[in-house]
Amino acid sequence: MSLSSPTDLPNDSAPQYDRPSKSQVKRDMLALTALGKQLVDLSPERLRQLALPDALHEAIRLAQRTTAREGRRRQIQYVGKLMRTAPIDTDAIRRQLDTWAHGSREEARQQHRLEALRELLLRDDDALTELLAHHPVPDVQQLRATIRAARKEARQNEALPPGSEPQRKHYRALFQALKNLNLEP
Incomplete structure (x- = not known):
């Protein structure tokens, strides 16, 4: 019987590891600690919205x-350690954090669109006709009255002496009316 050298062994008999490497375990641990830091940076209101165990909270x-x-x-x-040991759906937490981070950008874009529409309605009479053609408005007369009041307010603000505080009541009311219409982009 002859002894074979290690190079004579078939590839199938090479040691197989069924566990993650120490490096991978450490990367996972650091990722959970970083996620824990993100949770610590959240406001109490947002933190309450997440489904977290009481000890972690x-x-x-x-x-x-x-x-x-x-x-x-x-x-x-310690928060990172609790996240490793407690049964927590970290993917759901990451998705929610991502939604909050990117959702606020979408909200800002929507506000900019509404502001641009408000300015267009204040400048152009045909803009209201186009808006009514594409979006149902429950109370058209109320919207027209708000636009007229905002235009009148803008003319009065132009006539104010320098340094005087302009009125913005109807200007803001028009924005709120457009926001309540739930216009889709």
Whole structure:
């Protein structure tokens, strides 16, 4: 019987690892700690909207109240540890954080569109006709009255002496009326 060298072994007998490497475990641990830091940076209202275990929620709240730098760092490490040991759907948390981050950009875009529409309605009479053709408006007369009042207010503001505070009541009311129409882009 002859002894074979390690190079004579078939590729199938090479040691197979069924666990993640130490490096991968550490990357996962750091990712959860970073996610925990994001949770600590959330406002209390947003934090309440997430489905978190009570122990994790309390640890996050304590980290938010901690002012000492080293104490806060250690508490964030503890939050990361709780996230590794507790049964938490981290993918759902990441999706919600992503929605909040990108949702606010979409809200800003929608506000800019409404502001542009308001300015167009104040300048151009045909803009209201076009708006009515594309979007149903429950109370057209109320919208027309708000536009007229905002135009009158704008003319009065132009006549104000420099340094005087302009009136914006109807200008804001027009924005709110457009916002309540739920116009799709």
